[in-house]
Amino acid sequence: MLNGQPDRAIHLNGLGKRFGIRWVLRGVSLDVRPGEAVGLMGPNGSGKSTVLRVLGTLLNPNAGTGSINGLDIVRDASGVRGQVGYMAHTPGLYDDLTARENLRFAADMLGLQYTMVDSSLERVGLASVADARVRGFSAGMQRRLALARLILRSPRVLLLDEPYSNLDTEGVELMNSVIAGVVESGGAALVALHELAPAKAMLDRTLTLVEGRIAATHQERAGLEHTTPTETR
Secondary structure, eight states: OOOTTTTTSEEEEEEEEEEEEEEEEEEEEEEEEEEEEEEEEETTHHHHHHHHHHHHSOOOOOOOEETTEEETTTTTTTHTTTTTEEEEEOOOOTTBBBHHHHHHHHHHHOOOGGGGGHHHHHHHHOOGGGTTTTTGGHHHHHHHHHHHHHTTTSSEEEESSSSTOOOOHHHHHHHHHHHHHHTTOOOOOEEEEEGGGGGGGSSSEEEEEEETTEEEEEEOSSSSOOOOOOOOO
């Protein structure tokens, strides 16, 4: 603990997850400190999305332990959900609802007032289409609306799965500004990426998953550029 706060915003120790007889994660251990943004790299099928889903309490692990700001991801799942902002690879929106209705529905599910709905739409550049049905939105607009939903609750820890998909340059800058805001306020971010370039300036380091294990750590910030292999067994 540092000044009464957990010294690890995200912690995994020996995390294992299987689907049927296939182990997708095989002993993943990682830490993300408050004030840190970390990228999670790896090929398709390496387990990146599964790591985020376990941390977000959408899946239970089959082995190992994990915590978010000191809260156990299994025993304290409800508390963990109150800390994290999770963005899936797909937006997960309701096509027949308007942008505003989507956010109001999310607020209802989260037990929040509607006071942040319009300001969230304004921040992501969708205020002018707040009353338009989502089925008419482009993929980039849907990603922006998913981001507006994410910031409704002012999360302390971001779990982002391919967040830059379908975003233009302005959208990438918007996503990075949200990540920076959380990290600079003492929060943390773990970002699953297929391509490093959009997030490179935001990241303190990257971790590489290979066949369900952390294979390497690469420091991204100036003066720290080196790759550290991680032993796997």
